[in-house]
Amino acid sequence: MRALVYDPDTVRGVRFDELDEPCPTPSQALIKVEVASLNFGELAFAARQLRPGQVFGKDAAGVVVRAAADGSGPPAGTRVVSFAGTGGWAQMRAVETADLAAVPDSVELGEAAALPAAGVTALQAVRRLGPVLGRRVLVTGASGGVGRFAVQLAARAGAHVIASVGRPERAEGLGRLGAAEILTGSALPGNRVFGVLDNVGGQVLAESLGLLEPGGVVLSIGWASREPTVIDFEEARMRGGHGRIEPFTVSAPFGPGIAYLLHLLERGEMDSQIGWRASWAKVDEAVEALLGRRILGKALLEVT
Template sequence: MRAIVHDPAAGLRMSEAPEPEPEPHQVLIDVRAASLNFLDVAYRDVNLAAGDIPGVDAAGIVRTPAADGSGPPAGSRVVSFAMGGAWAEHRTAAAADTAVVPDGVELTTAAALPGAGVTALQALRRLGPLLGRRVLVTGASGGVGRFAVQLAALSGAEVVAAVGSTARATGLTGLGAREVVTDLADVRRPVGGVIENVGGPLLSQAFGLLDTGGLAVSVGQASGRPTMIDFEAERRRGMAGRRVEAFIIQLGIASDLALLLDLVADGALDPQIGRRESWLQFAAVADDLRSRKIIGKAVLEIGA
């Protein structure tokens, strides 16, 4: 099969790759669309060995159902999540991380949901009930950020969206953000929770905006910089009830995917796809995502 593979010397390249062999709990999928996440391109050299196929999100048609009887039957339109293998003509994924795509939802749309959408959903759950609470989303212009803004607003939160520039703020108020800022110094009132996608000094600054008892969920480290928090200063200020925790997606996400797909089918959630291209354009799309030229999600049409 054809696939996009990681080459430490040359970067990404199109190549022939071995056909994946599904385990009993996995489905084999004919991939029609795959999305790109920042981790797929920014941390490729760290996470992948030579010849590995990147990509966690893929949508397509079930070729071979799971041998153990779990998951959808052959011929089903599905979206899937797995740690790698998405940027190929065929991929395997656990049935527990695969969901049937409703009629009326395009596979290219569904492909944008798993990594970013489920991350936003699960991270927001860590904050607890959101109705009436102020929630700050940093890196709000990216894939996870735009899902988090929408899902928090749908849950009744007062959403503060932080972006790196006014150009990247496009559309965020329409997605439910009550405030949009390019500098956290402009956030004048405390927040009850933070979905933090940038890391480094911004995580420290966002942590400082939490009200007593608030939680900052550290989802990503797009800045590539370490975070320093002065906990002794926290004690002196009497703010010891504030917390920060690192986020890791919890697998077995079929029900989370089904929820997001239903919201998309109902018109309540927009995956915010900023770029759709043939997978023949993978190199340009990956470079543009890494250099922040794409707002929202990027999707490759596999085989196109």
């Protein structure tokens, strides 16, 4: 089968290769992949996450060609979307049935493929904040995949969502997704916030701590800035920060979260925010655009 693998010796770190089809374990389904999605983190930090020659891809949607031998999961012929650490950017993928969900007939596979890593991360992060009804929640890096899902989900939970983006053009569509306020550049909220969902890191993360109201929390989700975070706790105290900061990592099983997001898509209550879509033959173009922050939302590869 053809697959896109990590190669640190190429310009963009990715190349095509011919590999054997994966051999599923008893608890895994074998999927013929039709659409995969890209995530900023898996590209920007590939050297930390992958070995040379390992198949890229957390997100992939397609059709089950072999059901799990242990009887779990959907039968052959079912359209599904899946989330795992690797293996999604290939013609065939073996994935744990606990980490996939059946795609409703009314949901297009590309829309579903955009959901797993970014959508489930945003979902779990919003839930980690706790009740946000009527509370102010800041989403930094709101123009990216996780950010655009976080804006939608926090607004759906009743939060007053403040979306922060690096440049004005990156804010396109965020108001329609539920952002009550939009900040650009280094602008900070005028009033304190209950929660911060930070996808940027660096100075943005450091400043977030001083924005919290008593009992508030900053969740460090992503590191789009790729800059070190140095927190001056004395400055945070002087600014009256009263909360805490936590590292956030998405956790398995992923299937239930994906299924919930698919339900929202099916009902027209969520938008996948697809900003780029083309054949996987154009993967270099996709990687360059995503890492260059020229894509609003998600980028999709059509696997042939």
